[in-house]
Amino acid sequence: MHGENLRPHIQEPPDLPAPGTLLVDTSRNNRVGEFRGVAGFYWSLRPMGGGTEWEAEPRYVRPALPIEQLRARAARANARSRGEVL
Template sequence: MAVQNLPASGQRLRPAHVPEPGTLMVDIGRDCVGEFRGVAGPHWFLRPVCGGTEWEAKPEHVRLATPAERLSARTARENARSRGEVA
C-alpha cells in the first residue's frame, strides 16, 4: 500500500511502503507517537507506546517518528514499566 508520509519538517515525501509492525510513528492529527500495528482497509492502526487501545489513523496523517521522538517514547514506556503500569 503506497501512502504520502510527512516528515517532522512537514514536507511531503515520495510514497512509502507500509512500515513493519512495531515501527514508531507519529499521528500528526493527534500529535501522538504510537507503534504501527497493521492495516485495515484504508486505515493504519497505531497503539500507544505505553499500552492502551489502538486507534485508526489515515496513512496520509502518519509519519515516521524522529530519533528524538523515538527516544522520548521509549523513555516514557520504560518509566511506565518501572512504575508497574505496563508489563
C-alpha cells in the same frame, strides 16, 4: 489514439512500515505509536506506554524523529517501572 497508454492519476498508497515501527500521527497532536497493521483504509497504531490502539489515515502519519522515539521509549520504560505495562 492519443492518450491510450497514459495511466490515470492514481495516488499510490504509502509503503507499509514494518510492525513495531514508531510513527507519529499528525492528526492527533503528534501522538507517537507503534505500527500494528492495516485496518481497511487506516493504519492501526498502539501507544508505546500501553493503552488503546487507534486508527490513523496514512496521509497523516510520518516516521518518528529520533528524539520522538527516545521520548516514547522513555515513557514506556517509566510506565513499566510503575507497573502500568508489562
